[in-house]
Amino acid sequence: MGRFIYLDYNATTSTDERVVEAMKLYFNKLYGNPSSIYKFAQEAREAVEAARSKLAKILNAKPEEIVFTSGGTEADNFAIKGIAYANKEKGNHIITSKIEHHAVLNTCKWLEKQGFQVTYIGVNKYGIVDLDELRNAITDKTILITIMHANNEIGTIEPIEEIGKILQEINKQRITNNKPRIYFHTDAVQTVGKIPIDVNELGVDLLSLSGHKFYGPKGVGALFIRKRTKINSLLHGGHHERNRRAGTENVPGIVGLGKTCEIAMEEQEKEEKKPKALRDRLEKAIVEKIDDVIINGHPEKRLAGTLNICVKYVEGESMLLNLDLEGIAASSGSACTSGTLEPSHVLLALGIPPEVAHGSLRFSLGRNNTEEDIDHVIEVLPPIVKKLRAMSPFRKGREGGLRWDTQKR
Amino acid sequence: MGRFIYLDYNATTSTDERVVEAMKLYFNKLYGNPSSIYKFAQEAREAVEAARSKLAKILNAKPEEIVFTSGGTEADNFAIKGIAYANKEKGNHIITSKIEHHAVLNTCKWLEKQGFQVTYIGVNKYGIVDLDELRNAITDKTILITIMHANNEIGTIEPIEEIGKILQEINKQRITNNKPRIYFHTDAVQTVGKIPIDVNELGVDLLSLSGHKFYGPKGVGALFIRKRTKINSLLHGGHHERNRRAGTENVPGIVGLGKTCEIAMEEQEKEEKKPKALRDRLEKAIVEKIDDVIINGHPEKRLAGTLNICVKYVEGESMLLNLDLEGIAASSGSACTSGTLEPSHVLLALGIPPEVAHGSLRFSLGRNNTEEDIDHVIEVLPPIVKKLRAMSPFRKGREGGLRWDTQKR
């Protein structure tokens, strides 16, 4: 397919060759079911436990606090529904933010249908959750706060540690007043392996991660569950994972995720540095070469590899298609790319008007990107924008001038 | 480890070399996220859809009726909770059997805590569900019947087709009477790839399967959901799998499961024949060589590779350990092997006394077993039993003679 430039690392990554290598043995050599009692299965069991230790290490958690899942989505569903159902006698109120991943938002929406109450906290223009709003949202019925560690679309890193401290204070009081404690979950799918993580510093009780976002295998993730957390299972069945997640263990996937964490611990600094330099280069060039571009996300508190922009007067998918024809893979918060009619809820939460949000592009960089990649993007993007703008009924200074039928069709 | 004889195929199988080969490309070559819009991701998307067609084919279903999951447990949880929550306004009653896998039973038990009502139907001494009991259990509030296709411990194949027909009649009447229809789910984790399956002949609305039980990868399975079935998602989040199962697709796993089904369709007859001959040979020899052995499961309606026996006066785990030392991997319904205090709920449901149920052994045969394997088992098992019986306080004819303190400790 000629030149190929992958700039969608936040969507998924390739699995590291060393990870694939580590998994191999467990497909058809050490294929035993870790729950079986014979020696042959013990090797699979030990491999799973070794992987668990590696996950514990990268999070500064204890191995018995790690539960393997089928990915970030399951981890989020497990955390939120698990806490909700296990603590529903104590309260039915959950607090989250408006910019969470759908795995969190749609789980919350489902819980609302089941009688739970959910408050969705707003964010400032950089996507940082409003801590006052969060504090004020807490009621006697609050059992869970779930705020993502970094946003997948705009890369903004949330003040999890600060929230953790606020909650610690509140929980101290609640415990003396015999009120139920509030659990704290963070969706760290976009941060594990990208920035250092310490569940104790963050002050979280639960943390979700997913292998395929940091060079691990797809279909495997984990949930950190702090000891003594009262949680229901999401998958009921056999006595796997200390009765917390049933189902025959995905041994190769788990081994692969363990290896992924091991590699990430060693190479994380390097993995952070290179994409950051390239991202900054790309950002600077785009701002210079294209008018009417907005940079989304926090200027500093942002994932090293993430660049989210809104290109006014043009729509995202049409840019993506043109980029694709140039061999560049990126993504957009346009409605068209998500199968819904509305543009990215994250961009809307930043206060960006819908027609501008439709013109968003996300470049997310990773380990295989080069300067040449970035230079190619810088070369081809401006003419693409120019061409599409020439086709657009929107014009600079005329945004509000054309009046459109705003009825939904 | 010297001689190694794997006789635990019902617990898990090795992944077929051809399946591993098929998966390879999708780890770090075609690693795109199937939801992305660029060409590169399209290859992953097409691979997922090709796999879906293969699953549809082996079940005689339509591709859009297949939803990929992380395994049999997720498929069972999804089916049961999904139907329960989507139809709870219509009724809150579920019918299942006493011999289901824990993935079904523990899901039902959890639902009971959430206000649903569950009836657990008994079985005859061969493990066949009592159809009269089932028919009589149906109430106006019944929304779901879930009965497994074949039991994992004893191999008995249930009369799913017959139940399907009964339900079809009942549903016809219910629809004319404006009553809610009853959905029918079967856990076919132990039958897919082992016996021919046709969801239309079976008359089921939902069917669970799991890759690693028929030479596919661990951590991937599927749920067949008949068109127009009203079901809630279990994993909420993105718009994957036509909004029925969120989470980035486990592309290598799904491709592997597709290949597994393709192979199974071609080779199923062969896969059935060999284990059956060896199983019969083993069964015959055991009955001849060891006194006081009970063969569990149906004499004919039984999975080709499954042999479940109770060896009176001895306990299962102690036999397994001795077999393991001889290089033989098998399993038991003994409490000791499951991490609980009670012996197999399946054997108890057959009417077997607990102390006899503790003495169960399951040999489950598969493609790599040979006559020599079986002969070795036949050679070593009788002396193992003899030795353990010499140690046992139980004796033939004295079962009830020794009176034990039956208080729970």
Place this chain on the structure above:
Amino acid sequence: MGYSEKVMEHFMHPRNVGRIENADGVGRAGNPICGDIMAIYIKVKDDVITDIKFETFGCGAAIATSSMVTELVKGKTIEEALKITNRTVANALDGLPPIKMHCSLLAEDGVKAAIGDYKKKQELKNKVKL
């Protein structure tokens, strides 16, 4: 996205892009919230659409259907043009992905709106004449 070659061809090389400054009819369709907005400009002579141009803000399908509908309409009578449905447009493009079918509605609506605008203007002219 699974677009046909024809869609991609029209997307990359759209026909009749632009505005007609003193158009006989101008039609708009779509909604900025949904991310698809289209403007259609027509010139009409003796009931025949002699020229047509479009401006579209939207996805690949929106641009391709805009382009295709202008090709289909150009040279047709008003009556004929009104018979063009979203299916006509989608079929002419060798089909659209299911989730993109609503974009073809945009094209139909845009043309109808432009013709409606033309008719209104004609009525006004006629009234003035009377």
Place this chain on the structure above:
Amino acid sequence: MGYSEKVMEHFMHPRNVGRIENADGVGRAGNPICGDIMAIYIKVKDDVITDIKFETFGCGAAIATSSMVTELVKGKTIEEALKITNRTVANALDGLPPIKMHCSLLAEDGVKAAIGDYKKKQELKNKVKL
């Protein structure tokens, strides 16, 4: 199962298996429903347990702890034997997997039951003598 080598050694080669026909004390512990049942037979002379045998129906841990407890008890006085707890037995086996710790209780209970039975018989004898 994760058994120590010592557990496996005792499991494969259990000491003091069998019955003592005219034992001074017989104790039973366990429950067939739970899958672990044990019988302990003792001979006592001058308050010292001179012989001990066991019969066990149970898992690897049950058999190994039975074997180990008989070794620990043999030659001990009644008083000393009563001090043997399930932890003593488990430790002597280099530990047991957590879910198997209840098996070591069986061994403690079995010995206590046998000694209890011995004492009861002694009392009865003493009463007869009186």
